Amino acid sequence: MNNSDTTLQNDNGTKRKVMTLNLGPQHPATHGVLRLVLELDGETVVKCTPDIGYLHRGVEKHIEHLNYLQVIPHTDRLDYIAAMANNIGYCIAVERLFGIEAPERAQYIRTMLAELTRIVSHLLWLGTHALDIGAMTVFLYCFREREKIQVLYEKLCGARLTVSYPRIGGVKRDVDAEWLDELYRFTEEFPTRVEEYETLIDQNRIWLKRTKGIGVISAEEAINLGLSGPTLRGSGVPYDVRKFMPYGVYDKLKWEVPTGVNGDIYDRYRVRMEEFRQSNSIIRQCIEKMPSGPIMADAPKFVLPPKDKVLNNMEQLIHHFVLITKGPATAPQGEIYVATEVPKGELGFYIVSDGSGKPYRLRIRPPSFVHISALPKLCEGGLVADVIANIGSIDIVLGECDR
């Protein structure tokens, strides 16, 4: 694919050839290893062909050989920027398959952490998106806040990036008051930080020129392409899995779904900036309403028993042994699709169970994969600089796209 055969007609009847430019897989702005084959007429993009698969690790096939409990760390590595949201999505899918439900406190913790993850992911998106368009300082400001959240993660579960904190039937460890206080202090401070990012770019003429009216996608096209999340809401479609198919405790909290109007890069940017505030508010409500109680479901066939009981009680020891060696081998047969709203869009887990401890087939519906398919639509007719802005605005992670 090094040289294109496409020719274009000049005004005087002669023909000119287009230039093929390989953008990626190693390029500073391709968010990992995305490769775009661009056909350029001058700097105008005539054709844009995404080429994916450079980060393919065969996760779905690998998962077929693992029992349900062992899958969680693999979901970390899909969208490694928002690992917690993937874990939660997977756990909810498996819980619905098993017919169990996490206790209320665990639901609150999960909802809170899912929103915290949304903030982390959007911070990284905002930083890199602004960096792609040339605003360097926003990147470092975003990482300053991101660092604080990662420290909170580390205090919670020992890991900063690949957290693997939720479990099927609940969460691994309870949150203490001290940790919640720290998180609450963060949420008090965070809205002023969002304003700080906005002072740098929101009304900046150069930023507006680079984003307004660029990469426009209408609501109809966005739906037809299967876009989801902020990328869809930027076009004015108020679809959000959290509202339409509520999970966790989203239906018990007050929050809004921000939407755009024009479907251009600026509107998608605005939607995500508003989501910072909404997520922040959700976290605060979760902390305020957090009930006390157990953090793991009482379902010994599917959920690992507490360690102290394993060491003292014969039945619990047997449960533990069976779950670790065979997985939840009493899983009901059947199939299930469960979607959750992760920071990048709708993440779906489609699980086929044959009644053994391992999923017969686990198919992941990653938002990034769908969003990349919109890139040709967004980029063609624009300039090379717009391609970069578009890649940033659809917020993709290749670990999730290639799996």
Place this chain on the structure above:
Amino acid sequence: MDTAILIFKIVMVVSVVLLHVAYVVYFERKVIGHMQARLGPMRVGWHGLLQPIADFIKLFFKEDIIPFSADKPIFFIAPVIGVIAALGSFAVIPLWDGFIIADINIGILFILALSSVGAYSIILAGWASNSKYSFLGGLRSSAQVISYEIAMGLSIVGVIMQSGSASLSDIVNAQADGPFIFTQFIGFFVFLMSALAETNRVPFDMPEAETELVAGYATEYSGMRFGLFFMAEYAGMFVMSSLAAICFFGGWRGPDFWIFSHVPGIFWFLLKVYAVIFFYFWIRATLPRYRYDQLMSLGWKLFIPLALANIVITALWKLL
């Protein structure tokens, strides 16, 4: 004897300028670092003061990779042109009263001419690398040159009209009553923006636009050849800042009262130069990057008319 003094002067200016260029890089990293809530270089020497030297050693000993399909003679020559053009400009810049290597009567034209030659280094580098990213960088640079050289030249015409000379020493002497910034603020604005484009600084850093063109014209360069481009860019920035200091802020002239009148001219000169350079850094830390076609329309539709208007206003003001 005159020749010996001249050679001594040249060696002195070049070495001092190179040292300054190296520390401008350090200054930039420190300033931008603090603006971005971090510290900048801290490890090499006290507060990273030896960082430029470490950078130089690293660049010097890196492998010099020459692409197989590059046009070799031009590939070799391109960075050299850039450095020569940038350092050559210092010949006509008066550092303090009476200290100038060549006091020619068209100093401004000489600097503008050399900066245009400097653009060749980028265009040739882009062309000779035989790489698509470099090629696009080179093309962008040529587009930038034709949009901004004109605006820049025109913005200085006002200064020349006011001082009645194109010699940089004369321009400074003509500002004995007060710097030209007060009368030439439109010209100053256009000059400052054009200088940003001229030196390929944010928000006009299209030719190298890291996130779009990897490293633009310098993509295929490595080691000291890349270092020469780097040096040319910062030396160019120093030249443009000096020009701004001389044309609009009165060069080596400082306030003429109390103890200030005893401060040597070089201090005032460097103070003004570094103030302009600081402004460049500030812009870099604040603004995103323009798109290449937006930059052209900005140059042709805003800066050139503004510069022309400035000339008309200055002419009318002279008449009255």
